[in-house]
Amino acid sequence: xxxxxxxxxxxxxxxxxxxxxxxxxxxxxxxxxxxxxxxxxxxxxxxxxxxxxxxxxxxxxxxxxxxxxxxxxxxxxxxxxxxxxxxxxxxxxxxxxxxxxxxxxxxxxxxxxxxxxxxxxxxxxxxxxxxxxxxxxxxxxxxxxxxxxxxxxxxxxxxxxxxxxxxxxxxxxxxxxxxxxxxxxxxxxxxxxxxxxxxxxxxxxxxxxxxxxxxx
Ligand SMILES: N[C@@H](CCC(=O)N[C@@H](CS)C(=O)NCC(=O)O)C(=O)O
Numbered sequence: 001x002x003x004x005x006x007x008x009x010x011x012x013x014x015x016x017x018x019x020x021x022x023x024x025x026x027x028x029x030x031x032x033x034x035x036x037x038x039x040x041x042x043x044x045x046x047x048x049x050x051x052x053x054x055x056x057x058x059x060x061x062x063x064x065x066x067x068x069x070x071x072x073x074x075x076x077x078x079x080x081x082x083x084x085x086x087x088x089x090x091x092x093x094x095x096x097x098x099x100x101x102x103x104x105x106x107x108x109x110x111x112x113x114x115x116x117x118x119x120x121x122x123x124x125x126x127x128x129x130x131x132x133x134x135x136x137x138x139x140x141x142x143x144x145x146x147x148x149x150x151x152x153x154x155x156x157x158x159x160x161x162x163x164x165x166x167x168x169x170x171x172x173x174x175x176x177x178x179x180x181x182x183x184x185x186x187x188x189x190x191x192x193x194x195x196x197x198x199x200x201x202x203x204x205x206x207x208x209x210x211x212x213x214x215x216x
Contacts, residue, residue, distance in 0.1 A: 001065050001066055002020070002034050002035060002036055003028070003033070003035050003036070003062055003064040004035065004036040004038055004062075004063045004064075005017065005021055005024050005025070005028075005035055005036075005038070005057055005060050005061065005062050005063075005075075006021070006037070006038050006039070006040050006050070006053065006054075006059045006060055006061045007021035007025075007037050007038075007040070007060060007206065007209060008021070008040070008059055008209075008215055009039040009040060009041045009044075009209075009211050010041070010214065011206070011209070011210050014210055014214070015206060015207035015210030015211060015214075016175070016204070017075065017172065017203045017207070018173055018216075019060075019174060019206065020058075020060055020072040020169075021037075021060035021072070022064065022169060022172075022202060022203070022206055023072045023073075023074060023076055023165060023166060023169040023203055024075045024079070025201075025202035025206060026081060026165055026169065026198055026199050026202040027075075027076045027086060027093045027165055027203045028184070028194070028202075029082065029164065029197075029198035029199070029202045030085055030086055030198040031079060031080075031082075031083035031084070031086060032083075032085075033079065033082075033083060035124070037205075037209070039209060039213075040059060045058065045059065045105070050063040052068075053068050054070035054072060055070075055202035056070070058070070060072055060075065061075075061185075062075040062078070063102065064196055072169075073097050073101055073104075073105045073166060075099065076101070076162055076165060077098070077101060077162065078165060080097075080161075080162040086162040086165065087161060087162055088157075088158075088159060088161060091210045093157060093158065093159075093161075095157060096157050096163070097157060097161035097163040098162075098163070099163070100161070100162075100163025100164070100166070100167060101162055101163050102168045103163070104163065104167040104170045105166060105170065106168070107142065108142050108146065108167065108170050108171070109170045109173070110168060111135055111138040111139045111142060112139060112171075112173045112204050113173070114135050114138075115132065115136060115139060115174075115177070116173070117136045118131050118132045118135050119132065119154055119205060130156055131175070132213055135166045136177075136179060138173070139178065139179055140182070142194065143179065143180065143182070143183050143186060144183065146167075147183040147185055147186050148184060150185055150186065150189055151185065152185065154170055154178055154189075154192060155189075155192075160196075163194060164189075165193070167188050167189075168189070168193030168194070168199075171186065171189075171190050172190060172194075177198065180182070
């Protein structure tokens with residue numbers, strides 16, 4: 001059965017692959033699962049039909065027959081469980097890969113999202129700059145710790161897994177901040193993820209949506 005995901009009709013990132021359907025598309029491409037995309041406007045996301053898929057009125061969602069999921073991490077996990085390729089068969093290696101998925105979303109992503117909120121929401125406040133500096137220090141702490149763990153390895157564990165997919169997706173949210181470049185092994189790690197053919201196909205598909213709708 002071909003699953004359907006939802007994505008922004010017009011992504012605020014202008015197709016830079018930062019909207020959270022990116023990780024889901026990437027996972028589907030890694031495992032070779034075809035998928036359909038239902039594009040939603042900001043207004044449609046808040047309407048009852050979409051809230052039935054995601055109570056928080058956000059993208060991405062995932063529909064596969066009767067199954068309806070939201071939360072990009074849960075969707076990627078589901079895809080990884082259904083197909084070989086994203087979770088290693090060895091039970092311990094599998095549990096570690098899942099641990100890295102949680103670490104990406106629960107330990108690394110929060111200060112990175114906080115930075116975006118600080119810039120877009122608190123930016124005009126008198127204390128905005130001070131808060132941004134504090135948030136960036138928290139990000140540096142996490143990046144330094146992750147950098148130490150990774151060392152000169154290619155991936156977080158022996159093989160590329162859904163844990164790397166989520167971690168690279170999260171680190172990409174640092175965008176042009178320059179923070180990741182302070183840790184060359186992390187910048188190389190993200191570049192390694194982006195060089196995977198499945199990432200390239202997912203990125204191109206997301207960009208094509210933006211270009212089509214921006215032109216129209
Ligand atoms: N934790 C959720 C976050 C979902 C999320 O923040 N989605 C954003 C797009 S990247 C969204 O729909 N924003 C529009 C809104 O909240 O109105 C996930 O990983 O799926």
